[in-house]
Amino acid sequence: MLVLGRKKGESLLIGDDIEITILEASGDTVKIGITAPKQVSVLRKELYNAVEHTNKDAFQAGISLEELTLQMKKIRKAPNEDAKGE
Incomplete structure (x- = not known):
């Protein structure tokens, strides 16, 4: 398992076409946005x-x-x- 620290607005990439962005962090809850091709099930x-x-x-x-x-x-x-x- 890869463990990364990210701040609000920062992203990480998985392969060439999946991007995960930290939208908000509050207490023990983190909202993330995921951009992925339609054929990728999330x-x-x-x-x-x-x-x-x-x-x-x-x-x-x-x-x-x-x-x-x-x-x-x-x-x-x-x-x-x-x-x-x-």
Whole structure:
């Protein structure tokens, strides 16, 4: 891990096309700006971890293809049934 000290307004570069700029520092919070190409995914790590955890839970749930198909049919039917009842 590379550890750098930066002040407000200072930047660092990752490769040729990713720039991270310190926008504000207050207490133990730092606001950063990230400039990167559109094809580069930028996610907060806690969001990435939450999605990964949810995906693992879903995989371990062991739902069968038949059950999944049945649930999808129910979801697709639901809006049509609501519209008929109005």
